[in-house]
Amino acid sequence: MALLEVHNLTKDFDGLRANDDISFTLDQGELVGLIGPNGAGKTTLFNCISGLHPVTSGRIIFDGQEITQLKPYEVARRGLARTFQVYVASGDLTVEENVMVGCFMRTRSRAQAKARAREILTDLRLSDLADYLMSELPVSAQKRVTMATALGSDPKLLLLDEVAAGLNPSEIDEIMTSIKHVHDDLGVTVMLIEHVMELVMKVSHRVVVLDYGKKIAEGEPAKVAKDPLVIKAYLGERYVREHAEELK
Amino acid sequence: METLRNTFDFSDFPRIDLMVAGFVAIFLVVFPLVPHSSFAMATMIQFLMFSLYGMGWNTIGGYGGQVDLGKAQYVGIGAYTTAVMLIRWDVPFWFSMPIGVCLAVGWSFIIGYPLFRLTGHYFAIATIATSLVLKDIFEVWDFVGAARGLEISPIKYSPPDFLRLIFKEDIYYYYIILGFFFLGILYVNWFRKSRLGFQLRSIKDNEEVAQSLGINVHWAKIKTYAIATAFVSLVGSFHACYIKNIEPEDTMSLDLSILIALMAMLGGAGSLWGPIIGAGVLIPLKSYLKEWLGAKAGLVGIDLIFYSLIIMVVSAAEPRGIWGIVEKIRRRKQV
Ligand SMILES: Nc1ncnc2c1ncn2[C@@H]1O[C@H](COP(=O)(O)OP(=O)(O)OP(=O)(O)O)[C@@H](O)[C@H]1O
Ligand SMILES: [Mg+2]
Numbered sequence: 001m002a003l004l005e006v007h008n009l010t011k012d013f014d015g016l017r018a019n020d021d022i023s024f025t026l027d028q029g030e031l032v033g034l035i036g037p038n039g040a041g042k043t044t045l046f047n048c049i050s051g052l053h054p055v056t057s058g059r060i061i062f063d064g065q066e067i068t069q070l071k072p073y074e075v076a077r078r079g080l081a082r083t084f085q086v087y088v089a090s091g092d093l094t095v096e097e098n099v100m101v102g103c104f105m106r107t108r109s110r111a112q113a114k115a116r117a118r119e120i121l122t123d124l125r126l127s128d129l130a131d132y133l134m135s136e137l138p139v140s141a142q143k144r145v146t147m148a149t150a151l152g153s154d155p156k157l158l159l160l161d162e163v164a165a166g167l168n169p170s171e172i173d174e175i176m177t178s179i180k181h182v183h184d185d186l187g188v189t190v191m192l193i194e195h196v197m198e199l200v201m202k203v204s205h206r207v208v209v210l211d212y213g214k215k216i217a218e219g220e221p222a223k224v225a226k227d228p229l230v231i232k233a234y235l236g237e238r239y240v241r242e243h244a245e246e247l248k
Numbered sequence: 249m250e251t252l253r254n255t256f257d258f259s260d261f262p263r264i265d266l267m268v269a270g271f272v273a274i275f276l277v278v279f280p281l282v283p284h285s286s287f288a289m290a291t292m293i294q295f296l297m298f299s300l301y302g303m304g305w306n307t308i309g310g311y312g313g314q315v316d317l318g319k320a321q322y323v324g325i326g327a328y329t330t331a332v333m334l335i336r337w338d339v340p341f342w343f344s345m346p347i348g349v350c351l352a353v354g355w356s357f358i359i360g361y362p363l364f365r366l367t368g369h370y371f372a373i374a375t376i377a378t379s380l381v382l383k384d385i386f387e388v389w390d391f392v393g394a395a396r397g398l399e400i401s402p403i404k405y406s407p408p409d410f411l412r413l414i415f416k417e418d419i420y421y422y423y424i425i426l427g428f429f430f431l432g433i434l435y436v437n438w439f440r441k442s443r444l445g446f447q448l449r450s451i452k453d454n455e456e457v458a459q460s461l462g463i464n465v466h467w468a469k470i471k472t473y474a475i476a477t478a479f480v481s482l483v484g485s486f487h488a489c490y491i492k493n494i495e496p497e498d499t500m501s502l503d504l505s506i507l508i509a510l511m512a513m514l515g516g517a518g519s520l521w522g523p524i525i526g527a528g529v530l531i532p533l534k535s536y537l538k539e540w541l542g543a544k545a546g547l548v549g550i551d552l553i554f555y556s557l558i559i560m561v562v563s564a565a566e567p568r569g570i571w572g573i574v575e576k577i578r579r580r581k582q583v
Contacts, residue, residue, distance in 0.1 A: 050460060072459035082460050092518065092568070093449055101450040104443045105462035109250055113443075133579075134453075146457075153461055 002061075003028045003157055003189050004049070004080075009058035011041070011048050011213075018044040020213040022058075026157065026191060031183045033200040033221070034193045036210035037233060042193045043085055045210070046159050050082045051075040063156060077105065081155035083146045085162045085193070095137070095145050096121065096130040102152025113152075120148050123186075124178050140171040144178060151182065158182065160192040164199050172199055179203060201225065209233070255438040262578075265521070276426055280419045287539070289418045293490065295531040296425045297483050302511035302523025303432045304479025307439055308472045309509060310517035313452030314364075318375030319508045321359075321382040322477045324500035325352040326484025328386065331398045331494055340411035345485040352481035353474045360470040367455075376502060383500035397495025400488065413489035421490045428486070432479065436520055439475070448472055452518070480508065507534075510559055516571025525570050533558075 004026040011019040018041045026032055034042050047053040049060055051072040060068045067075050081102075093101070099117035100110075107113055121127045126141075126148055134142060143163045150158055160179070164172050176199055183190045183203075194200035200207065201221040209217040209224060211233040217224050224230055258266060279292060301319065309316050329348030333339035339347075359378050366374050387395045405414040415421060439445045447468045450458040455465050488494050498504070507530075515526025533554070541550050566572040 052456065052459070071464075072456075073462050073464045076460055076462040084457060084460070087457070088454060093453055097446065097449070101446050101458075101463075102461050104446050108443050110254060110441050110443070111250055113446075149457075149461065 001028045002026070003030075003063060004191075005059075005061040006045075006049065007059040007061070009045070009048060009060065010056045011044055011053060012056045017213050019048060019055075019210075022210070022213075022215045024208050024215065024218060026189060028156075029187065029189055031179075031190045031203060031205050032192075033204035033207035034191055034210065035195070035197075035200060035207055040210040041213040042210055043161055044213075046082060046161055046193065049075075050080060050159065076153060076155075079154070079156035080159070081150035081153050081157070082159035083143070083150050083161055083163060085165070087142060087146055093134060094130065095126065095132050095134065095148075098134060098145055099148045099152045102149040105153040117148075117152060120151050123181070124148050124151075125174075140167045140175070143167075144175060147175075147178065147182070151186070151188070155188060157189045157191070160190065160194075162193050162195065164194055164196045167196075172196060175199075176203060251438065254441045255434050257441075258437060261520075269521070273430075276429075280422050286418065287535075289422065291532055291535045293418060293422055293425055294535065295527050296422075296429045297487065298507070298511050298527040298531050299429055299524045300425070300432050300483045301480050301508040302515065302527055303436050304476040304483075305508050306436065306476075306512045306517060306519075306523050307445075307448070307479075308469070308476040310512055310519070310522065311440060311445055311452065312448035312469060312472050313518075314469060314473075315372045315509065316375050316473070316476065317372050317502075317505050317509055318359075318377075318379030319476070319480050320500045320502070320504040321379040322352040322356065322480045323484035323487065323504060324382065324386060324496065325355060326481030327488040327494045327499045328392050328398070328484075329481075330485035331400060331488040332392060334400060334412060334488075335398060338412075341413040341485060341489055342411060345482060348485045349478050349481045352477050352484075356474050356477040357470060360473045364466055364469045364473070376505065379500065379505055380502065383496045386496040386500060393495070395496065397493065397497075398488075399494075400492040402492060413486070421486075425483075425486060425490075428482065433520070433524075440520060444468060444471060449518070510556075512569075514559055514562055514569050516569035516574075518568065519571045519575075522569055522571045529558075529570070 002025045006025070007023050009019055009022045010017065022045060034045070036042055044053065048055045051067065051070050051074065055068060059066060062075070062078060062080055067078065096117050099120055100113045103113035103116040118127070121130055124144060124147070126144060129137065129141060129145070134145065137145065147160065147163060164175050167175065179190060179192065180203060182188050192200065204221055206219060207221050207224050208215060209230050216233060217227045217230045280289070305316060305319055308314050326345070326348040329351055330341060330344040333344040333347070363371065363374050363378065386392055392398065402414055405412055407414050407416045408420055409415070413424065447458065447463045450461065450463060451465050451468060458465055484499060487499065511526040511530055512523040513526070514530060515524065516522030537550065537554055562569060566576060
């Protein structure tokens with residue numbers, strides 16, 4: 001069953017077409033990658049889906065209902081959560097309080113929000129960090145906390161924007177485990193923007209590829225990686241050469 | 249049930265905080281019983297009033313990070329409602345105060361709706377402007393005494409009048425505002441742990457993230473602005489009965505708006521104790537400076553210069569005020 005349908009989505013920023021007639025669907029229970037070179041329009045696509053940017057044209061259907069015109073908080077309340085590529089931790093919320101903000105979407109009770117936040121933190125192996133301020137954490141941990149916060153709202157669909165950017169290999173492993181846990185065990189449908197190819201190609205069932213705002217390919221990771229258009233746009237000949245074995 | 253528990257639950261504060269708070273509370277309760285000058289009494293009442301102003305401001309300005317520099321207009325609405333209703337129709341404080349709060353909150357929705365479409369400096373400037381507009385209106389509005397203001401003449405009543413809040417001795421006013429002070433602390437203690445409190449803190453952190461977590465940012469701000477308004481309007485009503493002589497220049501001035509914000513910012517915006525600490529430092533300073541320097545030397549505004557200096561020093565050292573410095577030291581010790 002389709003959980004998210006994007007139909008002919010176009011987004012213009014005065015003169016610049018950041019998303020150009022993009023269509024795709026996500027099925028319930030999928031884990032899909034969204035890749036493309038810098039400036040391809042990936043974040044913009046997330047911003048349009050989550051209601052942060054009004055779309056220029058096109059329709060977005062989530063869980064059987066049109067959400068194209070909805071405000072971000074309305075979209076979120078329907079069960080579509082997201083993280084942000086750039087997160088500035090300025091405030092004085094602790095990790096646990098941060099996750100509680102997410103949990104408060106589904107309850108008024110502080111006790112319930114707190115209990116749920118603890119559960120999620122334990123689940124994502126973040127409980128040791130519960131009392132730290134966000135600003136005291138390294139970026140890698142911050143990204144996992146924003147994921148935990150988004151999960152607090154109990155979403156059906158989670159959009160992750162470059163949660164592995166700037167992390168070292170062991171941190172990437174950790175976050176990959178978290179993502180797989182969220183998808184496999186918690187049953188959340190996930191779409192992730194990622195530049196770290198090792199991660200996205202390994203975990204995704206399918207990938208969607210953008211270039212200059214257009215969707216240029218879509219399909220299984222191995223197939224997409226062999227697509228000449230994709231290779232040219234993004235991966236570079238080198239990646240294909242180095243991973244020749246895996247791609248076969 | 250849970251609401252009640254949250255209201256009275258201070259257990260997330262370190263024991264030392266609670267001990268200090270306990271001592272201060274005891275001091276506040278027994279203060280009128282120990283020998284004191286009438287000047288000290290007046291200063292203490294001002295301290296309690298400004299603590300309450302600051303607590304109200306702190307909900308939207310501190311926890312929510314929306315620098316509101318227009319709170320005086322709501323002090324004015326509260327004060328004028330109580331004064332007008334008492335003078336014209338002999339309505340007691342306990343009726344006119346809630347009516348004043350309702351009028352102020354109603355006005356805050358009208359003002360807040362467009363105001364919160366703005367952010368940052370634009371928001372701060374717009375709050376100043378709206379407050380000054382209301383003051384200008386009151387200055388030419390004959391019904392409320394225009395620029396001369398209103399005077400409640402105590403001879404008409406037979407003090408102590410607990411219904412109308414007309415007393416000869418300040419001690420009555422002291423205990424009444426002290427009651428509100430304790431209620432205010434309990435309310436903010438609930439607020440900071442409530443869903444709305446968390447939403448506001450999230451908004452202060454990052455509005456886009458807050459929205460993505462299902463928070464209607466605009467509405468959450470308007471609601472909290474109304475809460476802050478209720479606090480200052482209530483104190484405004486009290487002010488009318490206590491001072492008995494109100495005019496736009498002192499109840500609705502820009503000075504007052506800024507002082508309210510400074511109180512909370514100096515003590516520590518976004519913390520329960522901050523506004524009380526801020527008022528505890530600034531109000532005695534203000535009173536004594538005025539007494540010693542301002543009046544005697546005729547240097548108008550020297551107190552203003554003095555405490556704006558303090559603000560600059562503190563905010564350069566730690567933007568979260570005196571309480572921010574305390575917290576910083578504590579966290580450093582923990583690590
Ligand atoms: N708010 C905005 N206003 C104007 N232009 C924008 C805005 N947001 C994005 N753009 C432009 O739209 C294009 C797509 O940007 P977007 O951030 O979606 O790319 P991306 O694929 O996420 O890139 P990256 O991998 O670097 O994150 C870029 O040219 C960018 O400059
Ligand atoms: Mg991006």
